[in-house]
Amino acid sequence: MNGPYVRDLHHVDETHIPAVGGKGANLGGLSRIEGIRVPAGFCVTTDAFRRIMAEAPSLDDRLDQLSRLEPEDGEAIRALSAQIRRTIEGIVVPDELAGAIVGALAELGEHTACAVRSSATAEDLPTASFAGQQDTYLNVVGPAAVLRHVSRCWASLFTERAVVYRRRNGVDHRTVHMAVVVQQMVFPQSSGILFTADPVTGNRKVATVDAGFGLGEALVSGLVNPDVFRVRDGEVVARTIAVKHRALHALPAGGTREVAIESQQREQPALTDAQAVRLAGIGRRIEAHFGRPQDIEWCLVDGDFRIVQSRPITTLFPIPVRETGDRENHVYVSVGHGQMMTDAMKPLGLSMWRLTAMVPMHEAGGRLFVDVTPRLAAPAGRAGLLDVIGRGDPLTRDALETVLERDDFVPTLPDAAPGGPPVGGEFDPTETDPAVVAELIARSEASVAALERDIRTKSGPALFDFLAEAFEEH
Structure with a gap:
């Protein structure tokens, strides 16, 4: 062939x-x-x-x-x-x-x-x-x-x-x-669409199954309202069963026609809970193969699922890239939104910010994010973070508080580990010493003078190497 x-x-x-x-x-x-x-x-x-x-x-x-x-x-x-x-x-x-x-x-x-x-x-x-x-x-x-x-x-x-x-x-x-x-x-009893991530909330742990009777074109075209199943961790956590008046069926000689569904079947679910869970499991395998959440068209034929299409879900905002690749929950705050910079950054801007940042930054969708999960996990760190963010952007604070209301999304840790500094980046205050200020100013002035002198001797790739070292020092 x-x-x-x-x-x-x-x-x-x-x-x-x-x-x-x-x-x-x-x-x-x-x-x-x-x-x-x-x-x-x-x-x-x-x-x-x-x-x-x-x-x-x-x-x-x-x-x-x-x-x-x-x-x-x-x-x-x-x-x-x-x-x-x-x-x-x-x-x-x-x-x-x-x-x-x-x-x-x-x-x-x-x-x-x-x-x-x-x-x-x-x-x-x-x-x-x-x-x-x-x-x-x-x-x-x-x-x-x-x-x-x-x-x-x-x-x-x-x-x-x-x-x-x-x-x-x-x-x-x-x-x-x-x-x-x-x-x-294929001539299915039921068909529909499976999203391996919730396309509305962006939750990648919840699969959404839309299902109707007959051929899936009726559902895709909007001819009928689907049954909707939400599946998480091998369990249907929510379902909405629609009243289904119409379906699309194949004709023996070719082509399709719209038919009325018998009254006693209209409020029957197009899938059982067990079938929805099984379909979500198939979706997870497809997602693993393609390496990203999928929008999948499926048909149910004599109890078996046939897959007739799979494409990436392109409407999900990407997850910030992490070097560790762990599977734990993380909460990120957008650096740009805190600075009233809502547009995506260009590569040079991303590189510059990450080079000069005081904390690790993670990139997603052309924007930079800070992982605030450790601060949210400790009560004292959480209070300080919410206070600082709330003064700059009350909406972001509200969003963080909404996340914290979700049970166990961010597990609470003690404020201080025995025999060590507090968890979450908080440190005990120390006595202030005015002499420290003068010393820091003098050290900074000397450092800047040396930087101004040395940078004039660099060009080309050597200049970039020098700047990287200088940023780390300063």
Whole structure:
């Protein structure tokens, strides 16, 4: 099955995004995780898309025009993107390319019902999901229908919403290419979305399961309100069961239709608690594989879960980077917000702050944070910290007090360890000595004079080395 135009899902992974797009690469990675069931299928590669685009030289001029339009120019984008889509859908698929797709389809079964799904190279990425910007077609049956819907997926790279999304994210239309995933269709009793971190609160220890009856497109499109399960540490800690009036079902001859749910089933949960917990466990394994929280689409078929998509959750604020990598709770305070600097810093600014800081600083999202957990753990240190922060920013103090109200999030430690200094950085006051002040001033003046003298002799890399040493000393 593998060639320049098609690749089996089992033969791709996250390193193959340029060839199979974000969705295809992630599905390939999923299929390699032991115990994770992914419907069989193949990818029509970006080489096939480039071959199609080359069949219509007029597309070059239209792409140039498209790149000059502003995102706010909706009418012009709508008209031009529609022209591009019509052109792409009107291109006759070359025999060599059509033969490769039909041959791969034959291995699944020529008349097997399939899902035909877009997989752009700028899609399902760690920094931008591009979710819902291109098209998916469910329950497509037969070679002719599959080829027709592959063409529609290629064309969907230029839907109005996709064009505007790229422009607003600074992505050049010419740098994005479209692969297409063709998978065996699954006909689930229930389906939905699993977030391995709570997308509203950002809590990474709570998984959220949205579930409904029938095909998941009804839930994704907003046709129905889902049941919502919140799972933590192998237990459902909260649930909301919706009244579900409609569902999306597959038709025997192909395509889908909206159906009414029988009255006695409308208030029944789409999953049991045990199934929600099992699904959350599957999500944790997927999260561990990809190394970050995931937004996962799932189907429940005869009691077994099938995973049909996984992408990073891009809306979570990143966790500050720690060298120790421990799994304990930590509370961080933003350095920039304390200084009324709410924008992200540039790398030079981050480096300068960390070089000159009196305490360790941790970076996340282009901002610096101080770990205040040790101070919050000791009652005396906690009181002092809250007082200082409250005078500068009452909202930050309120946030810290809200965290402290959560039982055992920050365990309380004694103020002083036996035979040692108090915990949390507090020290006993000492008698003041006026002579100390004069001595410190004289020492500082001498140090600054030496710095002014020595810095004139440095340049290039030696200057940076000198500054690093000087900062540490001063």
